[in-house]
Amino acid sequence: EQAEWQATVERKNSPSTGRNFQPEPEPGLGRAAICLNRLGLERTGKRRKVSSQKRFLLTPKNKHVLRLKRLTCPLSPTLCWAAGMLLMGFLLRNIPAVTDAVVINFKWSASLRNIALAIILVRAGLGLDPKALRKLKAVCVRVAAGPCLMEACTAALISHFLLGLPWVWAFILGFVLCAVSPAVVVPSMLLLQKEGYGVEQGIPTLLMAAGSFDDVLAITGFTTCLGMAFATGSTWYNLLRGVLEVAGGMVAGILLGFLIQYFPSVDQKHIVMKRSFLVLGLSVFAVFGSGVAGFPGSGGLCTLVLAFLAGLGWRAEKARVEEVVGWAWDVFQPLLFGLIGAEIRVVHVDLRPHVVPGLGIASLLIALLVRILVTFVCVLRAGFSRREKVFIALAWMPKATVQAAIGSTALDMARAKGDQDLEKYGMDVLTVAVLAILLTAPVGALIIGLCGPRLLQRPKTSASGERVKPNLSTFFLGT
Numbered sequence: 001e002q003a004e005w006q007a008t009v010e011r012k013n014s015p016s017t018g019r020n021f022q023p024e025p026e027p028g029l030g031r032a033a034i035c036l037n038r039l040g041l042e043r044t045g046k047r048r049k050v051s052s053q054k055r056f057l058l059t060p061k062n063k064h065v066l067r068l069k070r071l072t073c074p075l076s077p078t079l080c081w082a083a084g085m086l087l088m089g090f091l092l093r094n095i096p097a098v099t100d101a102v103v104i105n106f107k108w109s110a111s112l113r114n115i116a117l118a119i120i121l122v123r124a125g126l127g128l129d130p131k132a133l134r135k136l137k138a139v140c141v142r143v144a145a146g147p148c149l150m151e152a153c154t155a156a157l158i159s160h161f162l163l164g165l166p167w168v169w170a171f172i173l174g175f176v177l178c179a180v181s182p183a184v185v186v187p188s189m190l191l192l193q194k195e196g197y198g199v200e201q202g203i204p205t206l207l208m209a210a211g212s213f214d215d216v217l218a219i220t221g222f223t224t225c226l227g228m229a230f231a232t233g234s235t236w237y238n239l240l241r242g243v244l245e246v247a248g249g250m251v252a253g254i255l256l257g258f259l260i261q262y263f264p265s266v267d268q269k270h271i272v273m274k275r276s277f278l279v280l281g282l283s284v285f286a287v288f289g290s291g292v293a294g295f296p297g298s299g300g301l302c303t304l305v306l307a308f309l310a311g312l313g314w315r316a317e318k319a320r321v322e323e324v325v326g327w328a329w330d331v332f333q334p335l336l337f338g339l340i341g342a343e344i345r346v347v348h349v350d351l352r353p354h355v356v357p358g359l360g361i362a363s364l365l366i367a368l369l370v371r372i373l374v375t376f377v378c379v380l381r382a383g384f385s386r387r388e389k390v391f392i393a394l395a396w397m398p399k400a401t402v403q404a405a406i407g408s409t410a411l412d413m414a415r416a417k418g419d420q421d422l423e424k425y426g427m428d429v430l431t432v433a434v435l436a437i438l439l440t441a442p443v444g445a446l447i448i449g450l451c452g453p454r455l456l457q458r459p460k461t462s463a464s465g466e467r468v469k470p471n472l473s474t475f476f477l478g479t
Contacts (some may be wrong), residue, residue: 002401038147039474049096063314068350086338086341086441090341092338101344103249104342113335113340113404113405115284116329116336118284118286119325119329119332121304123187123326124186124190124212125304125306126310127189127193127205128205128308129202129204129205132202134206144211147178148166149178149217150370150371151368152171152172154252155366155367156170156171156173157170158366159363162359166425169225171221171225172222172410173428174367175219175222176406176407176436177364178218178221179215179433179434180397180399181399181441184444185207185211185395188445190204192448195458196459198391198452198457201383203388206392207392215402216300217241229410230417241295245265245290245298246298249299249301252302253286253306253309257306257310257313258313260275261310261314263278272324275310275314276321276325279306279307282442286302286303286306287303337400340400341437361439364432364436365433368440371396372396376392387455388457391452394444394447394448395447395451395452397447399444407433408426410425414426
């Protein structure tokens with residue numbers, strides 16, 4: 001490379017050219033300059049437009065030295081807050097002095113988490129793009145079912161041989177791990193959608209819509225295997241209950257969605273606030289009511305469908321309702337992530353400590369790797385670029401909400417039965433569920449925030465990233 005550069009200097013300084021070419025830079029900088037040329041950058045210190053993949057900015061320090069500044073990601077600080085909330089909840093639960101002073105009632109914790117989950121699912125339903133959803137409906141089914149089932153089977157196979165779990169308990173662990181967390185994925189997708197990343201390809205809509213179906217499938221598999229392990233109910237009924245959850249959630253969401261399209265009527269006062277409180281109230285009712293009815297997976301699906309249909313009916317006025325729902329989310333977001341972090345109790349993972357450092361993490365990582373690969377395969381012929389496929393595969397890994405909700409269910413049932421062997425298996429399930437939250441929730445949020453702006457396309461001229469900023473009087477007067 002040095003020889004080629006020297007030959008170029010001599011050729012341009014030859015008498016025939018009549019030019020006085022600038023001599024070769026200092027010896028220590030020649031290779032760096034050539035590398036910059038191969039990246040498509042100028043040797044001079046002048047600014048030059050570069051592709052978004054490189055994301056470099058050249059600034060001159062002197063005539064020989066170049067300084068590179070990497071542009072920071074605008075989304076990573078916001079998504080780091082979620083990781084910070086998770087960490088703070090974890091510390092509040094596991095620092096002895098703080099744990100003794102701060103008592104978190106588990107019933108209030110579960111209720112607040114369910115309310116926050118209902119709010120974020122309302123935001124997801126209002127943020128769905130109907131055109132993208134219509135175009136990607138087949139891909140949505142593949143992304144929801146394929147990675148979930150493959151990760152559950154892989155985790156069951158690995159945990160059976162590595163952790164020594166019976167097959168039924170291995171599949172209980174598999175279905176606990178295979179659920180993606182809407183509490184992490186949906187806020188991240190909404191933030192990317194607001195900035196315009198991947199909107200034209202429908203990627204935020206795809207992941208938000210597929211997340212609810214993924215959770216329903218995971219909860220159905222979990223309850224089926226749990227019934228087989230403790231002999232509660234017939235296997236066929238548990239399988240049929242999964243179908244009933246999907247059908248019931250869809251039907252209830254459609255009915256409630258059409259109801260709030262026309263009620264309250266448009267001639268009423270304070271229409272925006274009435275619509276906002278109505279959609280939030282019905283969503284919270286759906287989430288709690290489905291749990292009381294014994295169909296916990298249908299509540300989230302019902303909330304997503306009713307918010308989506310309501311937004312279709314409200315059309316342009318949907319943006320103002322989204323603002324009010326966003327205010328509610330600002331209140332409940334720290335509660336959701338903090339309480340999820342508080343569900344992680346290190347004291348609960350002490351029966352088989354050898355699981356924590358090695359075998360549990362190995363099972364989790366192998367299952368995650370299979371999930372990422374299967375997700376990439378599921379979107380191969382969906383019209384996405386390679387970079388978008390990589391992003392979808394990486395964004396489909398965070399786990400928190402479902403694992404915090406059902407991770408300890410098997411252990412509680414085993415303790416109620418008083419069987420030491422079943423308690424040991426239940427503790428293993430809880431241990432790996434805790435590890436899944438610790439490893440994938442903060443890391444997944446950071447990956448989405450850092451990779452989204454680098455791997456997704458942003459439209460050059462689009463209003464998708466603009467945020468409506470009406471004042472309070474606009475909301476209360478409904479004008």
